[in-house]
Amino acid sequence: MPPGILETSRRSAIGAHPFVTHTPLGPGREFDAIRRFWSTLGDRAAGGGDDCAFIELDGTTLAVSCDLSIEGTHFRLGWLKAHEIGWRACAASLSDLAAVAATPVGILAAVGLPREMPASLAVDLMDGVAEAAHAAGCGVVGGDLVRSDAITIDVVSLGRGDHLVRRVGAQPGDTLWITGALGGPAAALAAWEEGQEPEETARARFARPEPRIAAAQWLAARGARAMIDVSDGLLADAAHLAAASGVRCAVERERVPVHPAATADQAIVGGEEYELLVALPASVTGDVGTRFAEAHGFPLTRVGAVDAGDGVVLREHGAAVAPPVGFGHFD
Amino acid sequence: MPPGILETSRRSAIGAHPFVTHTPLGPGREFDAIRRFWSTLGDRAAGGGDDCAFIELDGTTLAVSCDLSIEGTHFRLGWLKAHEIGWRACAASLSDLAAVAATPVGILAAVGLPREMPASLAVDLMDGVAEAAHAAGCGVVGGDLVRSDAITIDVVSLGRGDHLVRRVGAQPGDTLWITGALGGPAAALAAWEEGQEPEETARARFARPEPRIAAAQWLAARGARAMIDVSDGLLADAAHLAAASGVRCAVERERVPVHPAATADQAIVGGEEYELLVALPASVTGDVGTRFAEAHGFPLTRVGAVDAGDGVVLREHGAAVAPPVGFGHFD
Numbered sequence: 001m002p003p004g005i006l007e008t009s010r011r012s013a014i015g016a017h018p019f020v021t022h023t024p025l026g027p028g029r030e031f032d033a034i035r036r037f038w039s040t041l042g043d044r045a046a047g048g049g050d051d052c053a054f055i056e057l058d059g060t061t062l063a064v065s066c067d068l069s070i071e072g073t074h075f076r077l078g079w080l081k082a083h084e085i086g087w088r089a090c091a092a093s094l095s096d097l098a099a100v101a102a103t104p105v106g107i108l109a110a111v112g113l114p115r116e117m118p119a120s121l122a123v124d125l126m127d128g129v130a131e132a133a134h135a136a137g138c139g140v141v142g143g144d145l146v147r148s149d150a151i152t153i154d155v156v157s158l159g160r161g162d163h164l165v166r167r168v169g170a171q172p173g174d175t176l177w178i179t180g181a182l183g184g185p186a187a188a189l190a191a192w193e194e195g196q197e198p199e200e201t202a203r204a205r206f207a208r209p210e211p212r213i214a215a216a217q218w219l220a221a222r223g224a225r226a227m228i229d230v231s232d233g234l235l236a237d238a239a240h241l242a243a244a245s246g247v248r249c250a251v252e253r254e255r256v257p258v259h260p261a262a263t264a265d266q267a268i269v270g271g272e273e274y275e276l277l278v279a280l281p282a283s284v285t286g287d288v289g290t291r292f293a294e295a296h297g298f299p300l301t302r303v304g305a306v307d308a309g310d311g312v313v314l315r316e317h318g319a320a321v322a323p324p325v326g327f328g329h330f331d
Numbered sequence: 332m333p334p335g336i337l338e339t340s341r342r343s344a345i346g347a348h349p350f351v352t353h354t355p356l357g358p359g360r361e362f363d364a365i366r367r368f369w370s371t372l373g374d375r376a377a378g379g380g381d382d383c384a385f386i387e388l389d390g391t392t393l394a395v396s397c398d399l400s401i402e403g404t405h406f407r408l409g410w411l412k413a414h415e416i417g418w419r420a421c422a423a424s425l426s427d428l429a430a431v432a433a434t435p436v437g438i439l440a441a442v443g444l445p446r447e448m449p450a451s452l453a454v455d456l457m458d459g460v461a462e463a464a465h466a467a468g469c470g471v472v473g474g475d476l477v478r479s480d481a482i483t484i485d486v487v488s489l490g491r492g493d494h495l496v497r498r499v500g501a502q503p504g505d506t507l508w509i510t511g512a513l514g515g516p517a518a519a520l521a522a523w524e525e526g527q528e529p530e531e532t533a534r535a536r537f538a539r540p541e542p543r544i545a546a547a548q549w550l551a552a553r554g555a556r557a558m559i560d561v562s563d564g565l566l567a568d569a570a571h572l573a574a575a576s577g578v579r580c581a582v583e584r585e586r587v588p589v590h591p592a593a594t595a596d597q598a599i600v601g602g603e604e605y606e607l608l609v610a611l612p613a614s615v616t617g618d619v620g621t622r623f624a625e626a627h628g629f630p631l632t633r634v635g636a637v638d639a640g641d642g643v644v645l646r647e648h649g650a651a652v653a654p655p656v657g658f659g660h661f662d
Contacts, residue, residue: 052473053437053439053472053473054472055436055437055472055489057388057389057391057393057436057491058388058389058390058391059389060388060389060391062388062393062489064437064439064472064473064487064489065439065473066397066439066441066473066474066475066485066487067441067475068441068442068443068475068477068483068485070443070477070478070479070483072479072480073443073477073478073479074477105386105388106384106386106395108384108395108396108397108487110397110398110399110441110485111399112399112401112404112483141384141385141386141395142383142384142395142396142397143397144397144398144399144485146399146401146404146405147401147404148401148403148404148481148483149403149480149481150479150480150481152399152401152443152479152483154397154399154441154475154485154487156395156397156439156485156487158386158393158395160388
């Protein structure tokens with residue numbers, strides 16, 4: 001991810017590894033105490049640093065995530081239309097349900113709006129929230145609406161976890177796959193930061209991300225071992241998955257699908273992708289990508305492998321290479 | 332509620348009557364379009380304007396509420412300690428579960444903190460959130476942590492609704508009861524607005540409200556017909572209950588229990604109380620107040636009756652009187 005005001009901040013479950021391998025409040029050590037605090041909570045409460053919290057209710061597993069988007073931190077008004085701000089906030093939250101292959105059952109939207117915001121824009125924003133929910137097969141079941149100086153949206157996503165896939169579960173010998181093509185959001189951000197209008201399809205990747213709900217369930221049904229959505233960047237999220245599963249993730253640079261408007265580095269370290277990184281058992285044959293693309297209309301690409309060890313290694317034509325600048329931000 | 336920066340903004344369920352009888356974004360008509368929008372959503376989604384949204388999961392009813400607190404809108408830094416900001420945000424959200432007599436199963440906290448906030452204060456704030464959750468018998472199961480200019484806390488409360496009490500259900504002939512004594516938060520706000528330090532117990536009513544979880548379940552077990560938590564003010568919330576139930580609520584001014592540091596007017600129109608207003612059937616005998624106080628250590632007082640009709644009438648020694656200034660704000 002290019003330097004800028006965007007912060008990766010999408011840890012909705014507070015578990016064994018929250019806020020450790022990235023810096024939602026970073027950089028620097030000033031918030032180490034907070035990270036420790038959440039870690040302590042997590043040990044008493046939620047699971048292993050997954051994208052959702054899980055609550056057992058009479059044999060049904062409820063997956064819950066909340067995702068807070070604030071103007072100036074996560075987006076700028078000049079970049080996005082009001083409808084896109086709402087859609088994006090909701091899609092980012094729903095992507096946490098996709099990451100665990102949960103089925104959305106409803107969202108709540110807590111919204112803070114500035115007094116001077118025209119009512120038509122406020123309606124557009126909320127319409128964007130509702131459209132993203134409906135596109136994912138659920139409705140807006142509740143919310144809160146208050147005054148604020150900065151546009152503030154916390155979207156709470158609730159899902160059924162009938163066949164959950166978590167970050168824990170990847171095993172040496174598994175293959176690593178990614179949905180879609182990466183780098184579009186980072187390319188859009190880079191353009192905005194330079195005062196330019198992004199290329200249209202790259203802009204759409206940032207402004208109107210698609211939570212991969214159906215794709216996640218398709219992958220879960222085919223034996224997905226571990227999964228995460230790419231919010232912090234491919235390498236950073238591979239590191240989260242590796243840490244949770246107690247394995248090493250090897251990413252093969254030349255295999256990473258790059259959005260046409262992006263650079264290879266943007267694809268490898270750019271965040272806010274909301275694509276799925278998934279570990280599949282070796283028994284899933286190579287044509288799974290073809291079958292996935294036929295079913296969903298976008299690619300599933302093998303980008304690496306799961307090995308014994310820990311951490312993430314980036315390889316190019318078989319040889320380990322240094323990660324691009326930007327990855328260190330998430331160390 | 333005295334005029335000031337505090338806005339009543341606690342509608343977590345978007346239903347048939349959202350944002351109609353109060354003005355979370357008011358005053359004025361500028362946000363009528365938003366209210367209509369939420370109303371439209373609500374018709375497709377949630378129930379009848381209750382404090383929580385309800386989701387049916389395999390025979391279990393999940394009650395969910397979110398409550399967004401923002402510095403400058405809901406509190407000022409000079410008024411509250413960081414721990415109190417966290418406690419209050421969490422307690423306000425849990426109070427929505429109390430309002431429907433749900434049992435808390437977990438909360439999520441989405442928190443935005445300013446870069447310049449000392450880490451120790453941030454930890455205090457989050458500790459306040461966690462303490463309020465634990466006091467209500469549940470844990471912090473997830474959250475989100477981002478940068479923001481203003482301290483921002485959205486607390487999502489999840490509860491089981493095994494014996495739900497809603498705003499709908501009050502019948503003519505029922506009696507109206509209130510837990511606790513009212514006016515403390517309004518007295519504290521009035522003092523702060525005048526640049527004074529509030530009386531200690533009034534301050535505590537604002538800074539450390541107690542969600543009436545156990546009291547709500549006690550009342551539900553004794554046949555409570557309809558219930559609401561007093562967040563907008565006694566008269567305003569009586570109006571919500573009346574509208575939802577299709578009845579008239581008559582409040583007898585001389586019966587309203589007034590906090591020792593508050594005026595009668597503050598008790599009648601002050602918000603942020605988080606006490607319960609409940610309609611009990613006439614078959615529940617007059618000693619229910621005594622039994623309640625023995626069980627919970629604070630009073631349950633009969634403040635009026637449910638009649639045929641609509642709206643709210645304030646009576647003094649049997650005669651209708653005009654509501655105090657401040658009630659019109661919620662019309």
